Amino acid sequence: MSTTTAETSAAANKEDSMAPAPRKATKRGESTPAVRLASHGILITASLIALFPVAWLVFLSLGPDKDDYLHPGRIWGKMTFDNYTFVLQETKFFDWLQTTMIVTLGTTLIGVVISATTGYAVSRMRFPGYRKFMWVLLVTQMFPVAVLMVPMYQILSELQLIDSYLGLILVYCTTTVPYCAWLMKGYFDTIPFEIDEAGRVDGLTPFGTFARLILPLAKPGLAVAAFYSFLTAFGEVAFAATFMLSDTKYTFAVGLQTFVSEHDAQRNLMAATAVLIAIPVSAFFYFVQKNLVTGLTAGGTKG
Amino acid sequence: MTVAIDRATGKRRGDREPKSGLGRRLRRGYQKHWYAYAMIAPVVVVLGVLVLYPLAYGLYLTLTDANSLNTARTIGVNHIDATYEFIGLDNYADILWGDTAYDRFWSHFIWTIVWTALCVTLHYTIGLGLALLLNLKLRGRTFYRLVLILPWAVPTFVTVFGWRFMLADGGIINSFLETLHLPTPLWLEDTFWQRFSAIMVNTWCGVPFMMLSLLGGLQSIDTSLYEAAEMDGASAWQKFRYVTLPGLRSVSSTVVLLGIIWTFNQFAIIFLLFGNTAPDAQILVTWAWYLGFGQQPRDFAQSAAYGILLLAILIVFTSFYRRWLNRNDQQLAI
Numbered sequence: 001m002s003t004t005t006a007e008t009s010a011a012a013n014k015e016d017s018m019a020p021a022p023r024k025a026t027k028r029g030e031s032t033p034a035v036r037l038a039s040h041g042i043l044i045t046a047s048l049i050a051l052f053p054v055a056w057l058v059f060l061s062l063g064p065d066k067d068d069y070l071h072p073g074r075i076w077g078k079m080t081f082d083n084y085t086f087v088l089q090e091t092k093f094f095d096w097l098q099t100t101m102i103v104t105l106g107t108t109l110i111g112v113v114i115s116a117t118t119g120y121a122v123s124r125m126r127f128p129g130y131r132k133f134m135w136v137l138l139v140t141q142m143f144p145v146a147v148l149m150v151p152m153y154q155i156l157s158e159l160q161l162i163d164s165y166l167g168l169i170l171v172y173c174t175t176t177v178p179y180c181a182w183l184m185k186g187y188f189d190t191i192p193f194e195i196d197e198a199g200r201v202d203g204l205t206p207f208g209t210f211a212r213l214i215l216p217l218a219k220p221g222l223a224v225a226a227f228y229s230f231l232t233a234f235g236e237v238a239f240a241a242t243f244m245l246s247d248t249k250y251t252f253a254v255g256l257q258t259f260v261s262e263h264d265a266q267r268n269l270m271a272a273t274a275v276l277i278a279i280p281v282s283a284f285f286y287f288v289q290k291n292l293v294t295g296l297t298a299g300g301t302k303g
Numbered sequence: 304m305t306v307a308i309d310r311a312t313g314k315r316r317g318d319r320e321p322k323s324g325l326g327r328r329l330r331r332g333y334q335k336h337w338y339a340y341a342m343i344a345p346v347v348v349v350l351g352v353l354v355l356y357p358l359a360y361g362l363y364l365t366l367t368d369a370n371s372l373n374t375a376r377t378i379g380v381n382h383i384d385a386t387y388e389f390i391g392l393d394n395y396a397d398i399l400w401g402d403t404a405y406d407r408f409w410s411h412f413i414w415t416i417v418w419t420a421l422c423v424t425l426h427y428t429i430g431l432g433l434a435l436l437l438n439l440k441l442r443g444r445t446f447y448r449l450v451l452i453l454p455w456a457v458p459t460f461v462t463v464f465g466w467r468f469m470l471a472d473g474g475i476i477n478s479f480l481e482t483l484h485l486p487t488p489l490w491l492e493d494t495f496w497q498r499f500s501a502i503m504v505n506t507w508c509g510v511p512f513m514m515l516s517l518l519g520g521l522q523s524i525d526t527s528l529y530e531a532a533e534m535d536g537a538s539a540w541q542k543f544r545y546v547t548l549p550g551l552r553s554v555s556s557t558v559v560l561l562g563i564i565w566t567f568n569q570f571a572i573i574f575l576l577f578g579n580t581a582p583d584a585q586i587l588v589t590w591a592w593y594l595g596f597g598q599q600p601r602d603f604a605q606s607a608a609y610g611i612l613l614l615a616i617l618i619v620f621t622s623f624y625r626r627w628l629n630r631n632d633q634q635l636a637i
Contacts, residue, residue, distance in 0.1 A: 039436050040443075046433055047450040053507070054457055056475060057465035070473045114345040121342035128336070133343065140354055142564040142617045146591035147610035150364060150603045151357035153596075154374065174353045177346060206338040235458040237571040242596050253460040257575070267468065274461040285456040286449065289515075 054278070061271035069267050083272035093273065095248040096255040099165065100234065103251060106169040107233040111176045112226050116218070118177070119184025120210050124196060140178040145238040148174070153242060163245040171243065172233045180225040187221030188214065220291065227288045234281060252277045365394050365608040371601035387604070394608040408609075415567065415586040418502065422569075423562045425506045427555075430513025435547075437514070438521045448518075455511035463575040466504045467491070497577060497584035505572050509565075513558055520554035521547070556628050560621070567617060587613055 060068065063075035064082050087093050121127075122134060152171060153162070161167030191214060199209035215222070240251045247258065256277070259270035285292075369387040398408050433451060437444050454462060469475050470490035477487040488496040524547065532542045573589045579597050582590075587609060595606025 036441065039439060039441055043433070043436055043441070043444075043447045043451075047447055049507070050451050050453050050511075053462055053465040053469060054453055056469060057461070060468055069468045069471065069475075072475060114349065117342040118346040121339045125336065125339035125342075127339040133347075136350065136355075139618060139621075140350060142568070142614075142621065143354070144568045144588045144591075144610060144613040144617070145570050146588050146595070146606065147361060147614050148354065148357045149592065150595050150607040150610065151361035152353070154364075154603070155353075155357055155360065170349070170353055173349055177349060181346060207342075210342070231458075235460060235571070237460055237574060238592060241574075242592075253458070253571075256460060256464065270464060271468070274464055278457045278461045281458055282453075282456040289452060289456070 057271050057278075058275050061268065061275045063268055066266050066268050069271075083268050084276065087269055087272045087276065091269070091273070092248055092250070092255065093276070096250050096252050099244070099249050100251045102165050103168050103172065103240075104230050104233040106165065107172040107176060108226050108229040110169065111173050111180055111229040112222055114173070115177045115180035115225055116184050116215065116222060117210070118181040119221075120188050120214060122181070123185045123188035124193070137178040137181055140174070141182075143175075149238065149242060152239075156243065162243055163249060165249075168240065168243055168251075171239050172229075172236060175236075176229040176232050180229060183225050183228065184218070184221055187218055187224075191217050223288070224291050227292050231281075231285065231292075361607045362611060364604050365611055366391055367604050368394075369603040371599070371603065374603065394604050395612070398605065398608055398612070410583070411585060411587050411590050414498065414584075415588075418498070418505075418586055419563055419566045421502055422505050422509065422566045423559060425502070426509040426513045426562055426566075427559060429506070429510050431517050431551075433510070433514045434517040434521055437518055451514060452511040454508050455515075459508055459571045460575055462508065463504060463572055466500075466507075467576060470500050491577065491581075494581070494583040497581045501573055501576060501584055504576060505566065505569060508572065509562065513562065516554055516558045517551060520551045524550035560624055563620070563624075564617065567613075 059072070059075065061083055062079045062081070063069070063072075064078055064080050068075050118137075122130065122137075156162050156167045156171075159167075161170070195213055195217070196209050199213045200206075204212065234251075235253065236251075237253045240254045241257075244250055244254060247255075250258070252273075256270060256273055259266045259273070366389055367387045368390050369385075373387040374385050398404065401407070437448055437451075441447075471477075472489060472491070476490070480487045488499075490496045490500045528546050528550065529542060532546050537545065567586075568588055569586070570588050570592065573584065573586055574592070577584055579593060582593075585593060591606050591609035591613065594602045594609065
């Protein structure tokens with residue numbers, strides 16, 4: 001898009017501010033009006049591009065007819081919240097909400113607990129098989145869904161776990177746990193080893209050290225792992241679409257597709273549902289995004 | 304992440320235990336490490352039961368001709384036993400060299416490579432550009448930041464439907480193009496434009512992550528480096544090339560690797576954008592899903608074989624990528 005402009009203007013900007021400046025720490029970032037204008041222009045354009053599809057969805061959700069997306073101009077005259085009341089009262093919205101919450105919260109809880117113990121173990125202890133274990137964790141993160149889909153389907157159906165919450169939770173754990181374990185390992189590495197030693201000197205078992213000393217210190221890391229698990233489980237499509245069969249047990253990601261079938265596309269209802277789903281999740285995301293980003297790239301930035 | 308493991312093992316590289324008898328080593332290992340094993344036990348169990356066992360089972364399935372008509376299944380109260388047979392490596396041979404192998408595998412393979420390369424390049428360059436802009440002390444940059452991460456904040460399965468409305472024939476994009484008297488491509492029906500819109504939507508979704516990670520990287524670069532560069536009379540480009548880019552190296556190598564893996568495995572966007580309607584725009588992951596679950600009869604064996612091939616591609620790529628990174632590290636050290 002505008003990368004070259006962006007880079008040169010940023011660089012030019014630095015030069016402008018540096019040339020006359022005796023102290024750069026305060027001066028860098030101040031720039032000539034032209035550069036500022038260009039930067040604002042690019043950022044505004046990018047913001048509009050980022051905003052528009054979402055805003056458009058919100059706008060369409062207010063139109064009462066399913067073909068309103070073809071004639072957006074007509075929506076202005078007949079804006080209504082009917083779609084929302086219909087979705088909340090007549091569809092399986094609350095069933096989907098229940099499934100989604102059970103599955104995402106279950107994944108988050110189980111995932112965080114077992115990835116915390118794993119992260120601690122690989123952070124503090126060098127046991128035989130350590131390297132192989134880390135390698136397995138790394139490789140598991142890049143499993144394409146297609147690798148495990150078929151065998152998991154067979155195994156889950158033998159265990160009667162197809163179309164059950166527990167089945168989906170376990171499947172999600174396999175995708176979130178390896179990453180969260182890496183994450184937690186990175187976080188535990190930043191907690192001084194001396195704390196463990198102090199605990200052991202005072203007579204705590206390794207488990208006691210972990211539970212009483214380290215876990216309370218690792219709350220920010222645990223939070224990042226929890227946010228990551230939650231958002232991953234919430235947005236997952238492939239497994240949910242394959243393993244959940246009855247329409248009261250759809251997660252939102254699958255339920256949303258049911259509005260569009262081959263014969264009929266109730267796009268207005270779909271847009272309304274999409275907005276209803278997006279608002280709380282996006283709010284949650286904004287609430288945690290700062291922690292999430294630092295946590296996710298921690299391995300890289302600390303180098 | 305690659306960085307993390309090297310650092311972690313590097314710390315203890317010196318104290319390898321001397322080799323002794325197997326029995327003694329096992330006993331001593333058990334005494335010394337039993338709590339470590341106890342702590343990783345839950346993960347080992349979960350990964351073992353739900354990843355390694357399925358992987359082994361999947362590998363076995365690829366050597367058979369299993370599909371939904373001959374696997375064990377229960378219809379009502381009747382249980383039907385599996386009748387599929389062991390056919391060796393025929394599935395792989397068929398996928399790679401079979402009659403219509405080009406249409407079924409290689410065309411998707413090439414498209415997947417193109418898709419991954421283009422998407423990650425776009426993610427990275429646009430993300431870096433925006434991160435550089437956001438790193439300036441502009442008025443309202445917090446506001447820009449919050450708006451620009453919107454595509455990441457809203458769940459993908461929601462935004463993709465927003466895009467579908469916009470790209471639909473007669474949707475806002477084509478209406479807009481029409482008022483400008485520009486051609487109005489069939490975004491969701493014509494193969495080239497399907498691919499184009501898939502890349503476009505994925506770029507839209509993926510930039511915020513790159514942007515925020517790189518912004519974090521930019522902010523962690525020591526300002527005194529820029530001062531030093533300036534003292535030496537470096538131009539703006541030279542500062543970017545010799546201070547900013549090396550400063551971003553560790554963050555970049557992590558996010559690019561993550562980006563490649565995520566894009567290569569990107570299921571949701573293509574699946575939700577086209578469903579089963581666009582055989583030519585399917586990347587390998589969605590195509591494998593289509594073979595195993597999107598058609599009747601479901602071809603489990605071929606789908607699993609695609610999965611194994613995908614995994615093999617990723618593992619080979621990642622090990623080369625890591626070796627390449629490490630080689631650079633050594634050069635830096637010297």
